[in-house]
Structures are given as structure tokens and as C-alpha cells.
Amino acid sequence: MTSYFSTQHSSAQAAQRRNSLPRLSMDSSERPHSIAHHVLPSLSYAAATSFPQENPYNHNLFLQQQVFADKSNRLLNLIQSTKGLLEEIRETNVTKPWQTYYPCFQNSSIAAVANTASPNLLRRSTTFHSDEDIDRPSSLPLQQRVQRSFTTSSGSPRDSHTPLESLAGRLSDLNVLKLDLKVGNYATGNDTLLRGLERNAIAHLLDARIQQSVKHLDNLYQRVSDKSSKVLITGDLNAGKSTLVNALMQRTILPVDQQPCTSLFCEVLDAQENEGQEAVHAIKDPLTYNREDPNTFTVVDIRHLEKFMNDVIDGYEDYAQLKVYCTDRRLVNDSLLHNGVVDIALIDSPGLNRDSVKTTALFARQQEIDVVVFVVSAENHFTLSGKEFLWNAANEKTHIFIVVNRFDSIRDKERCKRVILDQIKQLSAKTYEDADELVHFVSAGSCLPEIIQGGELPADFLRLEECLRSFVLEKRCKSKLAPAKVYLENILSDVSVLSESNRQMAAEELAKVRLELERGEPEYQETLIRREMVLEKVDRLAEETCTLIDSMTREKLSNSVDDIENAVSTLVPWNGLLHVWQYSNDLRYVMADLFVDRVKSCESEAKEKTKACVNDIHNLANDASSGSQSDALTLFTKPDPARISTGKLKDELALEFSDVFEVQDKLGVASVSLGAVTMFSSKALGYKSLIHSLFDITNTVGMSTVRKWAVPVVTAAGLGLLLYIAADMKHALARKTARKLRAHIREGTIVHDEAMRITKDCRRIFKSNAWEIQNRFQKEIEAHERRRAEQEKAAKDGEQAVIYFGKVFDKADELARWVAAVEVEVEDRKVKA
Numbered sequence: 039m040t041s042y043f044s045t046q047h048s049s050a051q052a053a054q055r056r057n058s059l060p061r062l063s064m065d066s067s068e069r070p071h072s073i074a075h076h077v078l079p080s081l082s083y084a085a086a087t088s089f090p091q092e093n094p095y096n097h098n099l100f101l102q103q104q105v106f107a108d109k110s111n112r113l114l115n116l117i118q119s120t121k122g123l124l125e126e127i128r129e130t131n132v133t134k135p136w137q138t139y140y141p142c143f144q145n146s147s148i149a150a151v152a153n154t155a156s157p158n159l160l161r162r163s164t165t166f167h168s169d170e171d172i173d174r175p176s177s178l179p180l181q182q183r184v185q186r187s188f189t190t191s192s193g194s195p196r197d198s199h200t201p202l203e204s205l206a207g208r209l210s211d212l213n214v215l216k217l218d219l220k221v222g223n224y225a226t227g228n229d230t231l232l233r234g235l236e237r238n239a240i241a242h243l244l245d246a247r248i249q250q251s252v253k254h255l256d257n258l259y260q261r262v263s264d265k266s267s268k269v270l271i272t273g274d275l276n277a278g279k280s281t282l283v284n285a286l287m288q289r290t291i292l293p294v295d296q297q298p299c300t301s302l303f304c305e306v307l308d309a310q311e312n313e314g315q316e317a318v319h320a321i322k323d324p325l326t327y328n329r330e331d332p333n334t335f336t337v338v339d340i341r342h343l344e345k346f347m348n349d350v351i352d353g354y355e356d357y358a359q360l361k362v363y364c365t366d367r368r369l370v371n372d373s374l375l376h377n378g379v380v381d382i383a384l385i386d387s388p389g390l391n392r393d394s395v396k397t398t399a400l401f402a403r404q405q406e407i408d409v410v411v412f413v414v415s416a417e418n419h420f421t422l423s424g425k426e427f428l429w430n431a432a433n434e435k436t437h438i439f440i441v442v443n444r445f446d447s448i449r450d451k452e453r454c455k456r457v458i459l460d461q462i463k464q465l466s467a468k469t470y471e472d473a474d475e476l477v478h479f480v481s482a483g484s485c486l487p488e489i490i491q492g493g494e495l496p497a498d499f500l501r502l503e504e505c506l507r508s509f510v511l512e513k514r515c516k517s518k519l520a521p522a523k524v525y526l527e528n529i530l531s532d533v534s535v536l537s538e539s540n541r542q543m544a545a546e547e548l549a550k551v552r553l554e555l556e557r558g559e560p561e562y563q564e565t566l567i568r569r570e571m572v573l574e575k576v577d578r579l580a581e582e583t584c585t586l587i588d589s590m591t592r593e594k595l596s597n598s599v600d601d602i603e604n605a606v607s608t609l610v611p612w613n614g615l616l617h618v619w620q621y622s623n624d625l626r627y628v629m630a631d632l633f634v635d636r637v638k639s640c641e642s643e644a645k646e647k648t649k650a651c652v653n654d655i656h657n658l659a660n661d662a663s664s665g666s667q668s669d670a671l672t673l674f675t676k677p678d679p680a681r682i683s684t685g686k687l688k689d690e691l692a693l694e695f696s697d698v699f700e701v702q703d704k705l706g707v708a709s710v711s712l713g714a715v716t717m718f719s720s721k722a723l724g725y726k727s728l729i730h731s732l733f734d735i736t737n738t739v740g741m742s743t744v745r746k747w748a749v750p751v752v753t754a755a756g757l758g759l760l761l762y763i764a765a766d767m768k769h770a771l772a773r774k775t776a777r778k779l780r781a782h783i784r785e786g787t788i789v790h791d792e793a794m795r796i797t798k799d800c801r802r803i804f805k806s807n808a809w810e811i812q813n814r815f816q817k818e819i820e821a822h823e824r825r826r827a828e829q830e831k832a833a834k835d836g837e838q839a840v841i842y843f844g845k846v847f848d849k850a851d852e853l854a855r856w857v858a859a860v861e862v863e864v865e866d867r868k869v870k871a
């Protein structure tokens with residue numbers, strides 16, 4: 039077998055062409071329109087002046103190409119600017135507290151408005167819209183939608199307050215960024231679902247949606263900046279498809295034969311797309327083909343193409359597609375493949391038959407096929423296969439470029455034209471409407487370079503070429519520019535609706551926070567004043583109560599002796615003179631205990647007063663809970679007799695024997711009785727005092743009298759005194775003990791100590807309660823201050839959010855206006871002759 043495969047060139051190592059996407063600043067100084075057209079070059083001055091002025095087709099085409107290049111560049115810049123805006127939103131969502139989020143209506147009536155306005159929200163949808171969907175215009179006409187989103191009667195939506203109802207309606211118009219949620223089989227409104235989600239979760243969903251949009255913008259950028267446009271040439275067997283390609287190229291590239299010779303799709307491209315190298319790449323799997331990866335194709339020598347194709351037909355080779363890179367030697371304005379604005383690749387396909395019709399129809403439906411050229415033989419008209427293909431393709435490609443070839447073989451040309459146009463009318467009404475530009479009766483075989491030999495191409499073929507180029511440009515507008523424009527309009531409309539709704543909500547939240555701040559300030563000041571006032575009153579009340587308790591305790595304890603003296607007569611039994619000493623002991627013990635009881639009584643009274651005062655204190659602080667008061671009272675020191683030194687008191691009250699004779703002053707006979715008393719007492723007085731007593735009596739009555747009356751008188755007096763002492767002993771002892779107690783109270787520190795102790799306990803309780811109240815006030819004030827700090831931060835964030843969303847809106851608005859200015863609809867598609 040002849041080797042038609044050539045050695046692989048180093049083209050695979052060629053530098054990878056990188057589609058750098060410059061980030062466009064959104065500064066007003068760098069408006070999209072002012073950016074240089076760096077992507078698609080406009081026709082050069084040389085090229086512009088080189089086209090033949092006398093050729094109206096060329097002139098018109100030149101203008102079309104200029105317009106197309108301009109639109110492409112504007113759209114490319116707008117895609118980049120929009121992408122920059124979306125990335126800015128995403129970045130802000132991560133770094134700033136004011137996230138762009140999908141607003142939910144808290145007000146059910148507003149939610150109802152939103153849901154009614156958008157039946158789609160009730161739809162049980164799967165997830166987000168597909169990219170295909172979002173390239174399509176929304177239900178509203180573009181102009182109307184853009185107007186609705188961006189303008190108000192005053193010219194600027196932010197000049198007038200937009201009611202929430204209209205916001206709800208506008209949110210229902212979201213296209214690209216609409217979060218379409220689904221829960222089970224229930225037709226739950228989006229708004230309800232969204233309200234159930236955390237704000238962060240919504241922001242996350244929206245972020246994912248924006249990220250998806252950024253990717254889609256990248257794809258659109260690639261599509262718009264891709265200068266290549268594919269033209270599929272199909273038709274019946276032997277209709278002259280390969281001949282037409284060769285005639286258009288003005289080179290014999292593809293083999294031409296009477297018998298079927300094209301059995302695979304042959305794409306003819308400009309060699310510039312292969313680093314300027316002419317080459318044929320035979321591809322087994324078109325999906326994995328990569329021009330820079332030699333493993334994905336086999337190189338075929340262009341001179342042996344015919345042999346290779348025959349081998350494919352004969353089954354010696356098994357390939358699905360050919361890429362033929364060849365140099366177009368025609369001038370820029372004449373070249374179909376490479377004209378500076380759009381690079382056209384011609385794809386010759388196998389002739390249609392029952393087996394290939396569906397494959398070719400599928401191929402024609404591919405997104406990158408901009409134009410389908412159907413070649414029909416003037417001799418055969420439309421065959422069944424041809425009709426079947428056109429019916430299949432009609433849904434996708436409403437306009438088909440039809441070349442009626444081999445027209446030279448027809449004698450009755452008018453009749454042929456009439457019959458074929460009639461057939462076209464049946465097969466593709468749209469094509470028939472524009473038959474003047476879309477249906478061409480030519481003889482490609484007469485236009486081959488070997489026939490022309492450097493001469494002029496026939497006028498009908500020239501017209502075919504220009505119409506084809508014009509048609510490709512128009513289709514490119516529709517297939518590449520229109521989706522980009524529609525998508526940009528959709529995404530920018532969504533961004534402006536979202537930013538405006540976020541701005542409104544931020545403004546509402548800001549107003550709310552400001553109001554709260556405004557309302558909170560007097561409350562805060564009032565708390566500060568109240569704290570000072572209450573604590574001052576508490577101090578005063580506590581001090582007054584302490585003073586009262588102190589004086590009350592002192593008075594009660596000081597005056598307690600009389601009561602104690604009266605009480606002991608019933609409490610201490612008198613068991614006769616023989617038990618006088620025991621009686622005396624009992625007296626001091628009982629008196630000391632009674633005094634302790636009196637101290638306890640003072641404590642109880644102090645507690646009551648303290649409790650009442652604590653109540654008053656808490657009432658002052660408007661504190662209903664009094665739980666702490668009873669707790670506070672336990673702080674009172676336990677009544678402990680040892681604390682008031684009862685033992686010591688009892689010792690202080692102990693009687694001496696002389697205390698028994700406190701009656702002597704009253705009677706004046708104390709000295710007489712003294713001797714007798716000594717006899718009754720087991721506890722004798724000193725002799726010195728006894729002799730002294732006797733001497734006193736002698737001096738008073740005289741010696742003789744004394745001698746005469748002495749014995750009886752002394753005896754009688756002694757007896758009387760004895761009786762008196764015996765009778766008064768009980769009371770005398772009580773009085774004496776009470777006197778001692780009184781003297782002890784008056785001269786000692788016991789009353790002072792007890793009053794101080796009780797008052798100190800009370801003061802401690804007051805202090806603890808005052809501390810508690812102060813603490814509560816402190817907490818209240820701290821809570822106020824914390825809340826105020828949060829509100830101030832929220833207000834600051836809110837202010838910045840309002841500014842930020844306003845700026846986003848302005849940017850989206852400005853970009854949308856630029857996008858709207860790019861007219862992608864070709865108003866007059868006709869090529870004027």
C-alpha cells in the first residue's frame with residue numbers, strides 16, 4: 039500500500055495559545071467602549087482600500103465585517119467587565135459583613151405577591167436553570183425587561199422609594215441567579231423555602247450560582263472571541279460538493295470523482311490555524327482530537343489524499359474525520375477561509391443516502407455548525423434522502439444555503455429554476471422567502487482553477503461567495519453574539535435587581551438600627567441616673583436603719599435591769615436563810631441569762647427592721663425578687679451567749695458577804711446587830727470591825743446605862759435585827775445584785791459592744807444587698823453598652839452596605855446600558871446588488 043502518511047511536524051510543540059482574559063476595572067475612566075479592540079481586528083486600512091470599489095458585494099460585506107468586529111469587541115469587553123463585577127460581588131461576600139443574598143419576604147402578603155408574580159416559583163423544579171435556558175431571553179421582551187429593572191419614572195430607581203410589592207415582582211423576573219429550590223413533591227413557594235434557610239446558606243447557594251455564571255461568561259468569551267465559523271456542505275451523492283469546496287478555495291484539494299468518493303467528514307481549514315503548516319490530520323475519535331497532541335490523529339500527506347480516501351471507502355482505513363489545513367492563496371477580501379474577521383472552515387460531508395442522512399443531520403445540528411450549505415444537482419432535483427435531511431434540519435436551521443450545481447448541464451434553465459424553487463418552498467419556507475440570497479444556480483465544475491486559469495470567476499459564482507460570507511456573518515451574529523448579549527442582559531438585570539433589593543433591605547435595617555440606637559440612648563441615660571439615685575437612697579436608708587437599731591439596742595439593754603429585777607422574784611425560789619448563798623448564786627445566773635435574753639430580743643427586733651429595710655431597698659431598685667433578702671438575713675451572727683460574755687457577767691454579779699447588810703444605813707442600829715449577825719454567819723467578819731462597832735454603842739448611851747440595859751436591850755435589838763435581816767434577806771440580795779448589774783451596764787462596755795455587734799451585722803446585710811443591686815445595675819448598663827456597640831457596628835455596616843449595593847447597582851446599570859446598545863439583530867440581511 040502506498041504510504042500517504044507523512045512525518046509528524048513539530049507543530050505539536052507549538053506554544054499553546056492562551057486566551058488571557060484581562061480583568062477590566064470598573065472605574066468610569068475605563069468604560070467598556072473605550073477599551074481598545076484588541077480581540078477581533080477591524081479590517082486594516084490596506085484591506086479596506088484594497089477591495090474593489092466597483093464591486094458592491096465586497097463593499098457591503100466590508101461594512102458588515104466592520105460592524106461584526108465592532109460588536110464582537112464590545113461584547114467581549116462587556117463580558118469581561120460583567121465577570122469583574124461578579125467576582126467583586128463574590129469577593130465582597132467572603133470578606134465583608136454585607137453579603138449579597140437572596141432576599142426573602144418576611145411579610146406573608148408580600149411573599150404572596152412574589153409567588154403570584156412568578157408561577158415558576160411554585161414549579162417543582164430540579165435545580166438551577168441550564169446554561170441553555172439562561173442564554174434565552176426571558177418571557178418579557180428584552181427592552182421592556184431592562185426598562186422594568188433599571189428605570190423608574192424619575193429616571194433612577196434609587197431616586198424614588200421602590201415599594202416592596204414591585205421588588206417582589208422584580209425578583210420574580212430573576213433569570214440567571216434565581217434560586218429554584220425543590221422539596222419533595224410539594225409545590226412550596228421558593229420564598230417559603232428560602233425563609234427556612236439560614237442567611238449564610240442562601241448566600242452560599244447564591245455564591246455557587248454566581249460562580250457558575252462566571253464560568254459561563256468565560257465560555258461565552260471563548261465563543262465570541264472564536265473567529266472560526268463552520269460551514270457544513272452536504273447534499274446528494276455526486277451533487278458536486280467536493281467540486282464546490284475546490285471552487286471556493288480556488289485549489290484542487292479534495293478528490294472529485296463520478297463515483298462516490300467522500301466517505302468521511304472532511305474539514306477544510308486555513309493553514310494559519312496549524313501554525314501556517316499545510317497538513318491533513320486523520321482522526322478516529324473527533325471528540326478527543328487535539329491539534330497539539332499527535333496521539334489523537336494521524337498525519338496524511340496532502341498529495342495522497344485521494345488514495346487515502348479511496349482506502350477509507352474500500353475499508354482499508356478506519357477514520358471518522360479529516361482536518362485539512364491548507365493555505366488560501368486568495369486576497370483577504372476574496373478569501374472565504376481567512377478574511378480577518380471570521381475564519382470559515384468548510385466541511386465536506388459524505389453524499390446523502392439512507393444510511394448517512396441521520397448521521398449528517400446530527401452533525402448539522404451541532405452548535406459549532408453556523409451554516410448548512412445544501413448542494414443539489416440541477417439534473418436530479420431533490421432526492422428522497424435530500425428531502426429527508428432538509429425536513430430533519432428544518433427545526434435547527436430554519437435558513438439553509440442551497441447551491442443548485444451542475445446548472446451547465448440544464449437546457450431549460452428557467453423551468454429547472456421554477457421546479458427546484460417550488461420544491462424549496464415545500465421543504466423550507468424561510469429559505470424560499472430569501473431565495474434571492476440563499477438559493478444559487480451555479481456550475482462549480484466551471485469555476486475550478488484549472489478551468490478559470492487565473493481569469494475572472496463567473497458573476498453567479500461570485501455572488502454565491504459573497505452571499506455565503508454574508509450569511510455566515512449573519513449566522514455568527516445569531517449563534518455567537520446573540521446568546522452572549524442575551525446572557526449579559528439577563529445576568530446584569532439579575533445583579534441590579536438583587537443589588538437594589540439588598541440595598542433597600544440594608545437601608546431598612548439601617549433605619550431600624552438607627553431608630554433602636556436613638557431609642558436606646560435615653561433608656562441608657564435613665565439607667566445611669568437611676569443607678570446613682572437608687573444607690574444613694576439605699577445608703578441613706580441603710581444608715582438610718584443602722585442608727586435606729588443602734589439606739590434601740592442601747593436603750594433596751596440599758597433599761598433592762600428593772601425588768602430583770604422584777605422577773606427574778608418569781609424565777610428564783612427562796613429556800614430560807616440557810617440557803618442564802620445558793621440563792622445569791624441563782625440570782626446572778628438568772629439575771630445574767632435574762633440579760634442575754636434581752637440581747638436576743640434586740641437582735642430579733644434588729645432583724646425585723648433589717649428585713650423591712652431590705653424590702654424597701656429592693657422596692658427602690660424595682661426588684662420584685664426578694665429571694666436574696668432571706669438569704670442575706672442568715673448573715674446575722676448566731677446568738678451566742680459567749681459573745682456577750684455571760685460567764686464574765688455572772689462573775690461580775692457575784693455577791694460579797696457585806697452586801698447582805700446594805701440595810702444598816704436605814705436603821706442606824708447596824709452596829710448592834712453586827713455582833714449577832716456574826717454569830718449566825720458561818721462566814722465571820724473581821725474582829726477589827728466588830729470591836730469598832732461595840733465601842734461606838736458604848737459611847738452613845740453611857741457606861742452605867744449600858745451596864746443596866748445592856749443585856750436585855752442588846753438581846754432584844756439583836757433579836758429584832760435578826761428577824762428583820764432574816765425577813766429582808768431575799769429582797770436585799772436581789773436589789774444588791776440588780777444594783778451590781780446596773781453598775782456593770784452603766785460603767786462597762788457591754789451595751790456598747792452588743793449594739794455595735796448587732797449594728798455591724800445589719801450593716802453587713804445592707805452592704806451585701808446594696809452590692810447586689812449595684813451589680814445588677816452594672817450588668818444592665820453593660821448589656822446596654824454591648825447592645826449599643828453592636829447597633830453602632832450594624833449601623834456602620836449598614837451604611838457601607840447601602841453605599842456598596844448602590845455602587846453595584848450603578849455598575850450593573852451602566853453595563854446593561856452598554857449591552858443594550860450592542861445591536862445583534864441584523865436589520866437588513868439583504869446584499870444589495
Ligand SMILES: Nc1nc2c(ncn2[C@@H]2O[C@H](COP(=O)(O)OP(=O)(O)OP(=O)(O)O)[C@@H](O)[C@H]2O)c(=O)[nH]1
Pocket residue numbers: 274275276277278279280281282293294295296297298299300387388389390443444445446447480481482483484
Ligand atoms: N457538468 C458538471 N459536472 C460537475 C459539476 N460539478 C461537479 N461535477 C462532476 O460531478 C461529479 C461528482 O463531483 P463531486 O464533487 O465528487 O461530487 P460529490 O458530491 O462530492 O460526490 P460524493 O462526495 O462522492 O458524494 C464529478 O465527476 C464532477 O466532475 C458541474 O458544475 N458541472
